Amino acid sequence: MELVWGNLKSTELANLCPDILDDADTAALHRIGSSDQLCFNFLDHTGPLL
Template identity: 60%
Template sequence: MTAWLATQRDWLHLERLPAYPPELNLIEQVWGNMKSTELANLCPDILGEVRIAAQTGPTRIGSNYALCDSFLDYTGLSL
């Protein structure tokens, strides 16, 4: 591949990207927010408590337009 790419230099520009840029992944922002709110210091006795917290977080985030918009702003991406 490297040899072939070298022959395409006149028209092809390569740009190295990080293997995984979590700052561009919106779901990382959602998980981070949930971990600091619903899941913070959660020590459940039963699995149902985790399920409730996991359902409450996305509902809370999804109903807050400003919060969702802030996640998108953080990435620097646009719709």
């Protein structure tokens, strides 16, 4: 989760000051959710699940 949050803060949320939180999360989560490779990279970084 920290990797996703860090990725959002460095791109969509950088210097963003929305009036409501919904304005910030819609585009950001769509970008991450639409990229299979990005999702798998986040999962790969977590290491093996035991």
